Amino acid sequence: MTEYTPWIILLILVALTALLDKKIKHSVNRTLVGFALVAIGPTLLFGATPWITALQLDSLPVLTFLVGIGLLITRNKYHPQRPPPHPLRRAPTMNLAPHFPEDPVMQQLLQLLHEEIGLPKHKTIRLKTSLNFDLGCDGAEARQFMEALEQTFDLDLGDYDAYRYFNPPVFDVFLKHRAKGRGEKMPLTIGMLYLAIKTHSWDTQTLENLS
Template sequence: MTEYAPWITLSILVALTALLDKRIKCSILRTWIGFALVAIGPTLLFGATRWIRELQLDSLPILSFLIGIGLLLTRNKYHQQHLPPHPLLRASTMNLAPHFPEDPVMQQLLQLLHEEIGLPKHKTLRLKTSLNFDLGCDGAEARQFMEALEQTFDLDLGDYDAYRYFNPPVFDVFLKHRAKGRGEKMPLTIGMLYLAIKTHSWDTQTLENLS
């Protein structure tokens, strides 16, 4: 029976490892415990060798080190389960106009707006709410948002002209020169984005007229 003791002990430790992985879901906690176990491994190996051998726990230092490394590498494993609630679910801070669309497409669009440029907490959102005039989106932020919009919704931007709605980034002299003479900026509204996503294409005249 004694000859099987190390294997029994190892099996118990492996089971405890699996339980530890399931129970610890906070990324910060996983990080700290991971560092602790990584440090404990060599400490046990060189500082408590005799005690480990007497208890037949020869694999404990190595296992401790490997578990610590595993926790560090997977510290964000459960991060997606703790995302903040969707903007449409935060009723106390999100004001939507009557008859504002609440279908999955609009929900995803609002989520993207929230992540890329931020949405006002106590201002009513309408289809005619504009990114450039009402939400203060411009320059590099506007370019980044439109790139994210194109990728997220697989949108064909067609004849979309960034200078029609936004100023170029202040640090981009070449683009500022190209943008000269474009006149007053036109509002780019949430309604226009919504229609473009619905039709999978960007037609400036159609979107501006319908919106």
């Protein structure tokens, strides 16, 4: 090996680190990999010193540890969590049905609905108000909202089937073909979203029955 070998290896490791940062975007995966690298760094340093020295990879344990710390610090880099809205930053409509839930979870859900879809001022908002039939949410807008819902509330969508409630985007021929034969659409209500957030999971049969 030449005198430049350690520097070449270091550059390769830095390039791999940058690639790792770009490829791992989900916050949970970044956290898991981060903890793993933090644990691997000291292990390499104290348990594999001879072969690391022989291969001129002395910087590998430290770099591994630092990359792990970096992933943990930036775990929400690609999907930053939305801060809970201030109670005064409610959706502009206050035309809520009697006994409508007004806890922080529902306030945040209404705020998200207002930002992504828009809530009408002239309609009474009820738990049975549906996104697709009552609020006119469909296609790309529906997909964008459900992605925002999943990220904002860290929701496991489970057996959620978009075609059960929404039509695919008009420009997506492939998805329109997949959606054929799904029958009439079912209402996806605010109550279903609220229950899913409360239980941290999406179970279609349970949500539709309870709502």
